[in-house]
Amino acid sequence: MAQTDASSTGAALTQPQGWNSVVADWSSDQRAFKNVPWGKAMMWIFLLSDTFIFSIFLLSYMTVRLTTTVPWPNPSEIFALSFGGEPIPLILIAIMTFILISSSGTMAMAVRFGYQKNRKVCAMLLIVTAMFGASFVGMQVFEWTKLIVEEGVRPWSNPFGAAQFGSTFFMITGFHGFHVSIGVLFLLATARKVWRGDFDNETPGFFTSRKGRYEAVEIMGLYWHFVDLVWVFIFAFFYLW
Amino acid sequence: MAQTEGQQHPISVYFKVWGWLFVLSTLSYMVDYLSFEGYLRWTLILVFMIMKAGLIVTVFMHMKWERLALSYALGLPIMFVLMFVGLMIFESDNTFLQRVIYFAT
Numbered sequence: 001m002a003q004t005d006a007s008s009t010g011a012a013l014t015q016p017q018g019w020n021s022v023v024a025d026w027s028s029d030q031r032a033f034k035n036v037p038w039g040k041a042m043m044w045i046f047l048l049s050d051t052f053i054f055s056i057f058l059l060s061y062m063t064v065r066l067t068t069t070v071p072w073p074n075p076s077e078i079f080a081l082s083f084g085g086e087p088i089p090l091i092l093i094a095i096m097t098f099i100l101i102s103s104s105g106t107m108a109m110a111v112r113f114g115y116q117k118n119r120k121v122c123a124m125l126l127i128v129t130a131m132f133g134a135s136f137v138g139m140q141v142f143e144w145t146k147l148i149v150e151e152g153v154r155p156w157s158n159p160f161g162a163a164q165f166g167s168t169f170f171m172i173t174g175f176h177g178f179h180v181s182i183g184v185l186f187l188l189a190t191a192r193k194v195w196r197g198d199f200d201n202e203t204p205g206f207f208t209s210r211k212g213r214y215e216a217v218e219i220m221g222l223y224w225h226f227v228d229l230v231w232v233f234i235f236a237f238f239y240l241w
Numbered sequence: 242m243a244q245t246e247g248q249q250h251p252i253s254v255y256f257k258v259w260g261w262l263f264v265l266s267t268l269s270y271m272v273d274y275l276s277f278e279g280y281l282r283w284t285l286i287l288v289f290m291i292m293k294a295g296l297i298v299t300v301f302m303h304m305k306w307e308r309l310a311l312s313y314a315l316g317l318p319i320m321f322v323l324m325f326v327g328l329m330i331f332e333s334d335n336t337f338l339q340r341v342i343y344f345a346t
Contacts, residue, residue: 018309019309021308021309021310022309022310022313025308025309025310026310032310032314033308033310033311033314034308034310035307035308036307036308036311041311044311044315047315048315048318051319051322052318052322055322055325059322059325059326059329062326062329062330062333063329063332063333063336066329066330066333066334066336066337067333067336067337067340069337069340069341069344069345076273076276089273089274090270090273090274094266094270097266097270098263098266101259101262101263101266102259104259104262104297104301105255105259105262107301108255108258108259108300108301109252109255111248112248112249112250112252112255115247115248115249116249214247215247218247218248218303221301221302222302225297225298225301225302226302228297228301229294229297229298229302232290232293232294232297233290233294235269235290236269236286236287236289236290239273240269240272240273240282240286241283241286
């Protein structure tokens with residue numbers, strides 16, 4: 001993002017590039033993250049800490065899978081689903097992946113239309129994103145029910161192989177599903193504000209009393225894309241590996 | 242803070258990334274569907290995963306347009322996770338061997 005700041009003599013100040021710009025930003029007065037609104041910086045820092053939480057879940061999953069002497073259950077077969085004919089491997093998980101990616105797309109659009117002050121399209125896209133998210137959680141409930149009731153998978157044992165399969169599965173997908181659920185509520189709350197025109201009228205926030213701005217939609221978007229991002233890793237490591 | 246309002250990029254960028262995410266997800270699903278095994282499977286899974294994650298972070302989360310100071314502040318700590326992964330792989334080998342030697346049934 002090219003920008004020039006005026007110096008005291010009025011001449012344009014040149015911005016350092018590359019690593020020098022990082023040093024300049026971090027050693028500068030008052031704020032390290034130039035151009036980044038306060039709320040957005042805080043969301044990024046929260047997401048970084050959340051990254052560590054999910055990383056540690058996936059790491060412990062890796063560790064128990066590498067150390068067990070019992071064969072690991074084959075997710076391709078366990079998560080297969082039959083629509084009257086031969087079971088199709090991992091089909092439900094594939095559908096869930098596509099749903100989450102679609103929701104990420106509508107979310108990105110919502111952010112764009114928000115900054116263009118297109119209140120109604122932005123709100124509609126947020127609602128669509130929330131619907132995708134809710135259907136994802138619905139499918140996860142179906143998946144869990146099938147696994148617990150029909151297959152008899154428990155956190156401490158399962159009929160397929162290594163007992164750690166259950167504990168890591170419920171912990172990782174459960175925590176991710178919880179993130180999606182919170183995201184859906186967050187989306188609906190943001191959609192309501194957009195629809196009411198809070199960000200056009202700069203209505204102060206209920207808790208923060210800060211002026212309502214469309215950057216709130218972008219901050220919401222960061223959270224939602226992060227949830228999609230985590231699913232990319234869960235899909236790769238837990239279901240496909 | 243008077244600047245141009247937030248992140249505004251042409252809609253075509255989002256559609257392209259959206260399309261690629263669909264393609265890459267289909268490809269990673271095909272890895273399982275065609276039941277590739279061994280190193281081919283693991284390499285393909287990792288390649289598609291990193292490409293998807295990269296697209297989401299750089300375009301959808303606008304990291305491409307943020308200042309380096311933010312990108313580095315978020316990117317560098319992730320390196321420690323990779324270090325942790327390395328440590329645990331090393332440790333796991335040891336645990337596995339101990340189990341084979343002392344707890345074999």
